[in-house]
Structures are given as C-alpha cells and as structure tokens.
Amino acid sequence: SDVSNIRNFCIIAHIDHGKSTLADRLLEFTQTVSKRDMKAQLLDSMDLERERGITIKLNAARIMYTADDGETYQLNLIDTPGHVDFSYEVSRSLAACEGALLVVDASQGKLGTRVEAQTLANCYLALENNLEIIPVLNKIDLPAADPERIAEEVEATIGLDCTEPLLCSAKAGIGIKEILERVVKQVPPPPAPTGGPLRALIYDSFYDEYKGVVVYFRVMDGAVKKGDKVQFMASGAQHEVIEVGVRTPAEVVLPDGLSAGEVGYLVAGIKDVMDARVGDTITNARLPDGVQVKPLPGYAEANPMVFCGLYPVDASDYESLRDALGKLKLNDAALAYEPETSSAMGFGFRCGFLGLLHMDVVQERLEREYNLDLIVTAPSVVYKAVTTKGAEITVDSPVKLPDGDKRKSVSEPYVRLEILTPQEYTGTLMELCQNRRGELKDLKFLTPTRGSIIYDMPLAEVITDFFDQVKSRSKGYASMEYSLTGYRENDLVRLDIKINGEEAGPLASICHRDQAHQRGKQLTEKLKQLIPRQMFRVPIQACIGAKPVASSSISAMSKDVLAKCYGGDITRKKKLLQKQAKGKKRMKAMGKVSVPQEAFMAVLSLN
Numbered sequence: 001s002d003v004s005n006i007r008n009f010c011i012i013a014h015i016d017h018g019k020s021t022l023a024d025r026l027l028e029f030t031q032t033v034s035k036r037d038m039k040a041q042l043l044d045s046m047d048l049e050r051e052r053g054i055t056i057k058l059n060a061a062r063i064m065y066t067a068d069d070g071e072t073y074q075l076n077l078i079d080t081p082g083h084v085d086f087s088y089e090v091s092r093s094l095a096a097c098e099g100a101l102l103v104v105d106a107s108q109g110k111l112g113t114r115v116e117a118q119t120l121a122n123c124y125l126a127l128e129n130n131l132e133i134i135p136v137l138n139k140i141d142l143p144a145a146d147p148e149r150i151a152e153e154v155e156a157t158i159g160l161d162c163t164e165p166l167l168c169s170a171k172a173g174i175g176i177k178e179i180l181e182r183v184v185k186q187v188p189p190p191p192a193p194t195g196g197p198l199r200a201l202i203y204d205s206f207y208d209e210y211k212g213v214v215v216y217f218r219v220m221d222g223a224v225k226k227g228d229k230v231q232f233m234a235s236g237a238q239h240e241v242i243e244v245g246v247r248t249p250a251e252v253v254l255p256d257g258l259s260a261g262e263v264g265y266l267v268a269g270i271k272d273v274m275d276a277r278v279g280d281t282i283t284n285a286r287l288p289d290g291v292q293v294k295p296l297p298g299y300a301e302a303n304p305m306v307f308c309g310l311y312p313v314d315a316s317d318y319e320s321l322r323d324a325l326g327k328l329k330l331n332d333a334a335l336a337y338e339p340e341t342s343s344a345m346g347f348g349f350r351c352g353f354l355g356l357l358h359m360d361v362v363q364e365r366l367e368r369e370y371n372l373d374l375i376v377t378a379p380s381v382v383y384k385a386v387t388t389k390g391a392e393i394t395v396d397s398p399v400k401l402p403d404g405d406k407r408k409s410v411s412e413p414y415v416r417l418e419i420l421t422p423q424e425y426t427g428t429l430m431e432l433c434q435n436r437r438g439e440l441k442d443l444k445f446l447t448p449t450r451g452s453i454i455y456d457m458p459l460a461e462v463i464t465d466f467f468d469q470v471k472s473r474s475k476g477y478a479s480m481e482y483s484l485t486g487y488r489e490n491d492l493v494r495l496d497i498k499i500n501g502e503e504a505g506p507l508a509s510i511c512h513r514d515q516a517h518q519r520g521k522q523l524t525e526k527l528k529q530l531i532p533r534q535m536f537r538v539p540i541q542a543c544i545g546a547k548p549v550a551s552s553s554i555s556a557m558s559k560d561v562l563a564k565c566y567g568g569d570i571t572r573k574k575k576l577l578q579k580q581a582k583g584k585k586r587m588k589a590m591g592k593v594s595v596p597q598e599a600f601m602a603v604l605s606l607n
C-alpha cells in the first residue's frame, strides 16, 4: 500500500492555549464537519473534560485535505491528554504520530512563562520519538499578542526553528490553511511497510456499552481487517475482529481494512480493557511457521501512585459502589481497587490512581454518573516497610504500616520535580520545596528572566496542596512537572488520630518524624474546627504509637444553641433541618461522633 499521502500528527499545547479550538477549526476547514453540525470542541468527548478544560481520553479524526499541490492527503489528527497524570498515554499517542503542532498562546502572561513545564515535557517526548514539531503561535487576534518575542522564546527554550513561525487565530479562523499546508510539507509520511505480519500500536482503548472494548491503534506493519483473528501481545488475549473503523468527526467510516501507516479503531467482542491496554502491540493470532513478531517498544504497566479509601455514606450503597467501580475499571486500566473494611467506616474500597486529578475524576464520575454519595479518605502514596522478621510489606494505607517495634525500616517514593518560573519567584519556590523535604538538584536560567528549578522530593509532599502553593506563590506563572525516580528509606512514623478516645483509622497519616509534632498540632486544631459540636465534650488527640504528641478538644454544644432549633418559627426550623439533612449526607459516624467529609481531607492542607 502507498503511504506517501498519509500524515499522522497531534497537537501539543498547554491547557487554555487553544488546542481544542484549533482542532475544531482544522476539521471545519476541511469540511469534515459542516459548521452547523459542529458541537464545540468535538475531540473532547466527555462532559467532565469539557467542564474542566482537560482532555482525558484520546481520540482520532481522519481529515481528507486537498493541498495546493493538487494531491489529496489523509491527515490523521490524534488527540492527546493534557495532564501530568496521563503522561504515559501521551507518550503512546506521540509514538503513533510522525509530527506534532506545538500550539503556544502568543498573548498570555509575561515574557518567559508561555512555554510551561508540561508542554516542554511533551515536546521533549515528541523529540525523543523523532517527531517533526511545528510551532504555531495562536491568539494573534488579541491586542496583547506578541508573536515575535514568543517565537524567540520557543527557539531559546526548545531549540525549534522559528524563523518562519505560523501565525494563527484558532478562534477567528486565521492561518488555518497555512497550518494544513505546513503539515503536508513538513510532517514526514509514515515509513514504508516492511512487508512483515501485523504490528499495530494501541494508543487508546475504552469500554463501550454496546460494542465492548473499542481499541484505537496505529498500524506499523501489515494490515488488519474484519474477520481477522488477532492477538494482544502483552496480555496474550486473542479475539476475532468484528469491526474496523475510522472516525471522521461527522460519521464513522467502515473501510475494508487498515494497513501500515493508517490509524483507526477495532471492535472484537473484548469485555475488559485489561485485554487491550494502551501501549500493547496487536499482531496476528496465527503466524506463518517460523515467523516471530517483536512487540513495539515502550509498553509499560500503569502503576497507581496514590491510594485512598472510598466509602458509601449509606452502607446499603456498598453493592452499587462495587458495581460502579467494576464498570469504570472496564474503561480505565490504571484504576485499581480492592475491598477494605474499617471498624470506623464500615465496608468500602481501597482505590489506586495515577495521581490526584485521576482520583478526582473517578470520584466525580462515581458521584455523578452512578449517583453515589461517598466519603473519600485522604490520599496516601505507597510505602514499603520491612518488618523485624525481614518480611517486605507494601503499605498502601497508613493503617497497614507495622507498629514501630515491629518494623525495621520504611521507604517512600521520590520524584524528580521541575518547576519553570519567572525569575522573581525562584526564591519563594525554593523555600517551599525546602519545607517539603526537597533536595535541590539544579537551578538554571533558560532565559535571563526565566528559571528552572529541579528538586528530588518525596511524592507524599507533592500530592498534598503543593501544586496550589506553587501557583499561589508565583501568582499563577510557574508550572511544574514530575516523574517517579524510586524509593528512599526515611525516618517515617504513623500519626494516629483519636477522637473521643477512639482510634480513627481513616484519619491516620504517615509523615517524617521531624514533622510529626507540628503536623499533629495543626491537624488536631483543624479537626476541632471541622467536626461539628456534639452534646458532649470531644477530645481529639494525635499520637505516635501510644504517645500523644498533640491534642485539642471540642466543647459541648450549649443549651442555647439547641433552644434555637426548637423555637417556634416554622420556616426557620424547616430550613435548619434541611441544612442539617444536607450536611448529614457527607458525614460518617466514628464512635459517637459524626465526622464530615472535609475532616478526612484536612491532612492535605496543613502548611
């Protein structure tokens, strides 16, 4: 088959720089979708994504474009997620492309802040994958736009040739044709097929209620068609292909088959995304004698980094929660969960996520799409402990940490963190990192006004309110990016919380011994504010083992407050009751005390 008229490309951009708008414009320009049909931002298909302005799920669209040279090209636009939690998925979708448009907002912020850490990281990923990167300076319709200086910055920070920058307004539809022409000329066609058996890279898969798992892939070698029996190399699963398709945003096209260089999806009666995970290679189930297929490089298991407990507020919702998690899991190979029972919380699940955003998204989907009221306990990283007897234990919940006299050591995950910031905020950001047990690795200035700070830091310190702090200390101008580097042994302890004399397991957290006193003080104070008054005095203690390190207490509700509730004003009473009922939704009884949802998250925002 001839691949010379195929171009596979994606768009790399920092959030809000205009990726979705540009994608829409490209589709519209090539009349793949008529203007009337076009829902805003077609590529972001989930509601949640649109609301949060993030792209979670990858998708692809085929555009047919007749260029100035008279040839008609098949352009495959592959969408990539924009958040650090999903960087593995980004790397696989980049591996499916030969080129990338780098969209940079030409109007925003001060000089030195427009190319953010996440975007840079994706650019480097694209360069590692040998992609041709084409810078596009967007939003030139805005008076503040300064494309010349931004072109200089892109050259300085990424080393891309910006002598003939593409100027564009995705919103006003300016410069769109020039972008398509540049894609055709500058993005290389796929390499010529080797003639070997099928090798296709999965860059996305999701569960569809009617079709089962829909697998998005890029064919590298060979071809695949309806009726073929295929094998997924990492999982070993074999399935017969029921449907091969290509999406244009307006419709789905069912070609006879897809061959080397092309992008599309297949359906094969697969019930579980675990069978067809992102990064896996699809090949033929039956190969000619003596022929072996090497899987495509880069496959990696998705490892949950952050764990929390999910409990239904109403114990009778347990079964529904289990079913809902099962359904989400079909669609999300990175989500992990197992039943967890806590004397304080009842029956629930310990769940693992790629990061905090992933956790947030899952929680929100459970609540919105499955109508569940949940209590979520504070997220924790995965520690490793060695007992005095020499056994190695994985600690994905603070309560699993062996007591002080039963453990030999504890290690915690570390990340390499990079913060990009205007020069004037480097001091305050370094102070922040220092407070979070960070170890300075490098500090440099990419341009005279723009710094890069690199730290080694415990992951546990990053998953609290760290990112919010980075943003607020830099007035929103700094950006950050991190990746896991390994485990390190530290002097860590479990800080237990006792409410009214009873151990509150879900409020326990692990921290460095040096931080324990300070944290205990802050936490007991915060809990005092968050837990509503009861009819009796409630002592709150923070302890290491049996030893209290801090305490506070909530005084009993006074008679006066109660009297108000039973007063004569009927509407007022109704309102109060309604308010209480609403508040009750997110409460969990611990012993005799009702603890609200916010209390479980208190540990996240102490500093």
Ligand code: GDP
Residues within 6 Å of the ligand: 013, 014, 015, 016, 017, 018, 019, 020, 021, 022, 053, 138, 139, 140, 141, 142, 168, 169, 170, 171, 172
């Ligand atoms: P994404 O997060 O990168 O997908 O960015 P969006 O495409 O959602 O755009 C972010 C915001 O910038 C939206 O409010 C867009 O309307 C706006 N925007 C995108 N492109 C342009 C442009 O060329 N000019 C102007 N003025 N606004 C734009």
Ligand code: MG
Residues within 6 Å of the ligand: 019, 020, 021, 044, 053, 054, 055
């Ligand atoms: Mg978007």
